[in-house]
Amino acid sequence: MDFGKFVWVASVSQDRLIKQGFFGKGTLSRSIPTWDARREQVNNPRLELAPEQVTAKRRSKRREQKQLRAGMQVTATNPEEMYTMEELAAWTGGRGYEQFQLDLYETFFLLYALDVLDLENKHGTKMTTTDCWSLFHQCTEQFAYHFAAYHYYRSQGWVPKDGLKFGVDFVLYQQGPTSKHSDFSVLVIPCVTTAVQDTSDHHDTTMQLLTQPHDQAPHASWVNLLRINRVCAHVKKTLVLCYVSMDASVAHKATNDPSVLNHCHIHEVVFRRWSPSANRE
Known part of the structure; x- marks a missing residue:
């Protein structure tokens, strides 16, 4: 973790991680180690x-x-x-210097969702799931919301990869980055779900409302959304706004307890540019 927001894989078969889900990448390659x-x-x-x-x-x-x-x-x-x-x-000198690494979302998915990975800190001590959750939160703001989106798309059969190159959080591949280009780009917008009391019919009922996006999501402004969508359209990707909402009653535990994932909800909106001349029919 001292060298960036990645986890270096030391004692596991790279081929297994790549062929069984396209997890990880080579440090000197675009995707799989070459x-x-x-x-x-x-x-x-x-x-x-x-x-x-x-x-x-x-x-x-x-x-x-x-x-x-x-x-x-x-x-x-x-x-x-x-x-x-x-x-x-x-x-x-003919030596191989390439390392195999996982990003934080891939690491926690293998550790938490699939339970096929053990992680050690720089002192060689095995880390618990809670330890990893807290550490990853220190490295990445709003890790809980972004991991909830990553977990969701992985569970739906997609291969999410880092989308920084296109100004988004993830890009989604159908069969991995070696088969074809990604079709969708995902922008994660963290939200908090609040309860509102409605007494219009003299009965206490509750309804869930999504508040404004978190302060740490400036890309959610309309100006930036238009910019990002223009980039995505240029590279032939469909922009998906992924609203990840969490109950306000548990949001304060997001940094130290992975159980908050049970209280996350996903709402998706496809964002497309509408052109009067091109979309008449």
Whole structure:
């Protein structure tokens, strides 16, 4: 935890975590660890290209086509963008430096929901579920609300991944990031559920109202929502507003007790840009 908001996996099979749910990522790769495979190509160029290399070649070809259309002289580009794998392999001495890591939501899901992971602190002491919950709350504001959303989408069969690149909290994949691009982007909006007394019919009844989003969710303003939706539309993703509400009676325990997840409720709203010219029918 001293090196960022991630948990480094030391003694578990990476293949199992990736193939059984696409949990985790490689520190030197876009998604699944491919550094070793790319490094081995230095001595065996016939090996299958890694996704990063396919993307680099496609971008290089796209730049050349733009130069041709613009009547410019085509300049050779390095598919690896900066350095060749031969140079990188020489600098690292043939050693594999890539680490396998989980984000906090993946870690707690494996620990709390599936009970297939043990977590140790930097002193080698095994941490309890409550210890992890409290620590993760110190690292990430509103961890309870975001994890409730992560747990919800995982339970529905989606593969949520970090959506910071697109200005959202999560992006949702149907079959994992190696098969196709994500279809949905999710913005988590924490809310508190309050009870209101209605005596209009002389009977004490209660109804649940969602209050305004939490102060620590500035992205929920209309201006920022329009900005985020524009980005999502540009990358062909549907923006989903995920309102995670928690009973006010237990919200004060959110930082130290994972049992508050039993009092969370999920409400979803699909946010789309409506164009008069494009949506006439």
